[in-house]
Amino acid sequence: MARIAFIGLGIMGSPMAVHFHNAGHQVVGYNRTPAKTKALVEAGGTAAASVSEAVADADVVALMVTDTPDVVEVLTGAGGVFETAKPGTLIIDFSTIRPDVTADLAAQARSRGLRMVDAPVSGGEVGAQNATLSIMVGGTEEDFAAARPFLEVVGKTIVHVGPSGSGQTVKAANQLIVAGHLAVLAEAIVFLEAYGVDVSAALDVLGGGLARSAIMEHKAELMRRRSFTPGFRLDLHHKDLGIVTTAAREAGVVIPVAAAAAQLIAAARANGDGDLDHSALFRTIARLSGRD
Structure with a gap:
């Protein structure tokens, strides 16, 4: 030992x-x-x-x-x-x-x-x-x-x-993917609520198809219930997307979806949600439609 x-x-x-x-x-x-x-x-x-x-x-x-x-x-x-x-x-x-x-x-x-x-x-x-x-x-x-x-x-x-640094590069890619998933999941829930759909039932069926993801499994219900006790703080995801965008710029890689997600997370922080779970990105997405 x-x-x-x-x-x-x-x-x-x-x-x-x-x-x-x-x-x-x-x-x-x-x-x-x-x-x-x-x-x-x-x-x-x-x-x-x-x-x-x-x-x-x-x-x-x-x-x-x-x-x-x-x-x-x-x-x-x-x-x-x-x-x-x-x-x-x-x-x-x-x-x-x-x-x-x-x-x-x-x-x-x-x-x-x-x-x-x-x-x-x-x-x-x-x-x-x-x-x-x-x-x-x-x-x-x-x-x-x-x-x-x-x-x-x-x-x-x-x-x-x-080699050294590769783990961090892969983690940056992970955080890019997670941020994109959080944003589109939030948009989907706002969309479903706008039409009066049973969101819980809708998420069940979506989770059984190609839209299924770990983000949906762990974060959809938090968004639906507006429960954002931090498991991974939005502030930290903001920091991680800064790593992604800087590294992409240095490599000459264009990441438009990640850039949009980074701006949405920055807006969430500016609205005081930085200490909430990163699923609280939902609040910013909902506010854009006047549905927070």
């Missing part, structure tokens, strides 16, 4: 850290908001007062933090992972950040005798709680092989997709 430092114990990170503890690993967690270490401590894990304290003597360092600057700070800042981790430590970054920054950080890690894989996840809070996440992994074959036993503790679908 390994000693794991888990940095970032929010909606996703907290249940993932608990899964590692329950699998028999020694887990030391750190979060900028100390209260968020509660679930791990109650499960039998340990809370650290700093990144350096958590990382000291760790075999594996797992990150699940919000954005690119957060990962950079945790890894390269004073008292951070690069400064503190012992040679050979395996870094698994579950965060969703820019692919180019990930590739650079992985190169820095190698120069310091550390190993690093980018392993962003899909599946949301439910997937984290149930250990059924889909994990797209970038890094060397050797580092992926070393990381896989740990990834299997929290994930169900685990795929090595290429």
